[in-house]
Amino acid sequence: MNLVRRPAGTATGHAVVLGAGIAGLCAARALSEVFDRVTLVERDALAEDGGTRRGVPQGAHVHSLTVRGAAVLDGFFPGFVGRLAADGAALVTALSEVDIVFFGSLLHKVPVGTVLQAGRPFLEDRLRAAVRALPNLAVLDDREAVAPLAAPGNARVVGVRLARPGGAGAAEDVDADLVVDAMGRAGRGAAWLGSLGYRKPVEQRLRVDVAYASRRYRIPPGAAGPGRALLVGATPARPRGLVLTQQEDDLWVLSLYGFGHPDHPPTDPAEFLRFAGELASGPIWDALRRAEPVTEVASFGYPHALRRHFHRLRRLPDGLVSTGDAICSLNPIYGAGMTVAALQAAALRECLAGGTRDLPRRFYRSAADALRLPWLFSTLADRSMPQVPGTRPALAALLGKSFRATMRAAATDAEVATAVWNAVSLTASPAALARPRVVAATLRNWPRRAQDSGS
Ligand SMILES: Cc1cc2nc3c(=O)[nH]c(=O)nc-3n(C[C@H](O)[C@H](O)[C@H](O)COP(=O)(O)OP(=O)(O)OC[C@H]3O[C@@H](n4cnc5c(N)ncnc54)[C@H](O)[C@@H]3O)c2cc1C
Incomplete structure (x- = not known):
C-alpha cells in the first residue's frame, strides 16, 4: 500500500488524534499519508476482546454500515x-x-x-488493527485528553495535555503540529475554543x-x-x-x-x-x-440530534480541528453516523492534499458540504414525528404525509425505491426524490383520508 500522497512543500511533523472511535480511526488513516508521525490517543484501555467498551456504550446496539460508508x-x-x-x-x-x-x-x-x-466492537477492532498496522502510527490508550496546549497569543494549538483517567500519575504534554478532536459528541473541542479565547460554534439541537x-x-x-x-x-x-x-x-x-x-x-x-x-x-x-x-x-x-457549526466561525486557531460526532451527531435510527464520520475523514484527506495552510477553515467548509444533506434528510424525517417538539403541527403532518406517500410509491415503483434507497445509503443525493417522475408517483400515493396520513 502506498501511504505517501504528500504533495511537495506540505505537512510533515506530528499529528495527534484524540479518540479512537470510527471518526478518530478514519482521521488517523487520512493523516498518516501526510504527517511523519500520527499518535492516536484513547481514554479507554483498548482490549482486543470484541466487547463493548466504556467510551462507546452505543456499541451494544445495532451498527450497520451503509453502502457509502463501506x-x-x-x-x-x-x-x-x-x-x-x-x-x-x-x-x-x-x-x-x-x-x-x-x-x-x-x-x-x-x-x-x-x-x-x-x-460495532467487531468492526472497530478490525479497523483499529488496520490503523495500528500503519508504519508511522502509534496508539496511546488509557490516556485522557484534558486540555489543548497553545503557542503564546493562542493563534496556534501546538499540542495537548494528557492524563490517566481517574487522575492517577502526572499529566504529560504531547507536542503536535495538528490536533484532531474525535472525542465524540460531548464537545470538548468546542469548549477548548472557548478556553483559548475564541467563540464556540453555534450548536443546533433537535x-x-x-x-x-x-x-x-x-x-x-x-x-x-x-x-x-x-x-x-x-x-x-x-x-x-x-x-x-x-x-x-x-x-x-x-x-x-x-x-x-x-x-x-x-x-x-x-x-x-x-x-x-x-x-x-x-x-x-x-x-x-x-x-x-x-x-x-x-x-x-x-436526547437530541446535534450539529455544531464550526464552518461559520470567523476566527479559528491553527492546528486544531474537530471531526465525527463532535461536529454532527445524527439520530442513530438512520444508521448513518459511521458513514458521515468516514466521509469527514475523506474530506480531511482531500484538504490535506492541498497542504495544512488554513486547514481548519477549509476542512470545516468541506465537512459542512458532506453533512448538509444527511442532516437535512434525517431531521426532516424526525420532524414528521409529532413527539419531536418545535415543529408546527401542520408542517409535521405535511412531512408525515409526504414520507408516507413516497414510501407507498417506493413499494411498487423501482425508480422511487432506488431514489429512497440511495438517499438512505448516502450513495446519491436525496434530490433524486424531487425528480418529476418520482414526485408524480408520490402525489398519486398521497394519503386521501385523515386516518391514512399516519399522523
Ligand atoms: C444507539 C446508537 C446506534 C447507532 N447505530 C448506528 C448504525 O447503525 N450505523 C452507523 O453508522 N452509526 C450508528 N450510530 C452512530 C455512531 O455510533 C457514531 O456516529 C460513530 O461511531 C462516530 O462517532 P465518533 O467516532 O465521532 O465518536 P464515538 O464513537 O463516541 O467515539 C469517541 C471516542 O473518543 C474517546 N474519548 C472521549 N473523550 C476522550 C478524551 N477526553 N480523551 C481521549 N479519548 C476520549 C471515547 O472513549 C471514544 O472512543 C449509532 C449511535 C447510537 C448512539
Whole structure:
C-alpha cells in the first residue's frame, strides 16, 4: 500500500488524534499519508476482546454500515470489507435479503450495493488493527485528553495535555503540529475554543428523546431463511421501530427504539419481546423467537440530534480541528453516523492534499458540504414525528404525509425505491426524490383520508 500522497512543500511533523472511535480511526488513516508521525490517543484501555467498551456504550446496539460508508472504508483500506466478510461479518448485497418497512410500506426490492452488518466492537477492532498496522502510527490508550496546549497569543494549538483517567500519575504534554478532536459528541473541542479565547460554534439541537433497547442472539445457520435483516421504521402514528440484523458468527442483534417516554422500549426480557412482536413478522422474527439470547438487554438514551457549526466561525486557531460526532451527531435510527464520520475523514484527506495552510477553515467548509444533506434528510424525517417538539403541527403532518406517500410509491415503483434507497445509503443525493417522475408517483400515493396520513 502506498501511504505517501504528500504533495511537495506540505505537512510533515506530528499529528495527534484524540479518540479512537470510527471518526478518530478514519482521521488517523487520512493523516498518516501526510504527517511523519500520527499518535492516536484513547481514554479507554483498548482490549482486543470484541466487547463493548466504556467510551462507546452505543456499541451494544445495532451498527450497520451503509453502502457509502463501506465504500469509503474500502477506499482507505483496500479489501477491508471483504476481509471482514471472510472473518465472519454479514454482507447484504441484494434487497431480497432485507425487508425494509418505512412509513408503513415495504420497500420494493432494488439493487443495493454492499451493506456491512457486524457488531460495532467487531468492526472497530478490525479497523483499529488496520490503523495500528500503519508504519508511522502509534496508539496511546488509557490516556485522557484534558486540555489543548497553545503557542503564546493562542493563534496556534501546538499540542495537548494528557492524563490517566481517574487522575492517577502526572499529566504529560504531547507536542503536535495538528490536533484532531474525535472525542465524540460531548464537545470538548468546542469548549477548548472557548478556553483559548475564541467563540464556540453555534450548536443546533433537535430534541428527539429516542431510547434504544438491544439484545444479541445466536441463530443457527439457515434457521432464518435467506433473510439477513428486518427493519421496521417508526411512523407518526406509531413512533416505535425495530432493527433485526445478522452480524458476525451467526450472531444477530435485535434493537428496538421509540420516540418519547411512553414509546421507549422496555428492558425487561419478556416486555422487550412483546414490544418487538408488535412490530415484527416473517421468518427472521420466527427464528429469533426460538433463538438463544447471548447478552442481557442493553439500553441507551439519545436526547437530541446535534450539529455544531464550526464552518461559520470567523476566527479559528491553527492546528486544531474537530471531526465525527463532535461536529454532527445524527439520530442513530438512520444508521448513518459511521458513514458521515468516514466521509469527514475523506474530506480531511482531500484538504490535506492541498497542504495544512488554513486547514481548519477549509476542512470545516468541506465537512459542512458532506453533512448538509444527511442532516437535512434525517431531521426532516424526525420532524414528521409529532413527539419531536418545535415543529408546527401542520408542517409535521405535511412531512408525515409526504414520507408516507413516497414510501407507498417506493413499494411498487423501482425508480422511487432506488431514489429512497440511495438517499438512505448516502450513495446519491436525496434530490433524486424531487425528480418529476418520482414526485408524480408520490402525489398519486398521497394519503386521501385523515386516518391514512399516519399522523
Ligand atoms: C444507539 C446508537 C446506534 C447507532 N447505530 C448506528 C448504525 O447503525 N450505523 C452507523 O453508522 N452509526 C450508528 N450510530 C452512530 C455512531 O455510533 C457514531 O456516529 C460513530 O461511531 C462516530 O462517532 P465518533 O467516532 O465521532 O465518536 P464515538 O464513537 O463516541 O467515539 C469517541 C471516542 O473518543 C474517546 N474519548 C472521549 N473523550 C476522550 C478524551 N477526553 N480523551 C481521549 N479519548 C476520549 C471515547 O472513549 C471514544 O472512543 C449509532 C449511535 C447510537 C448512539
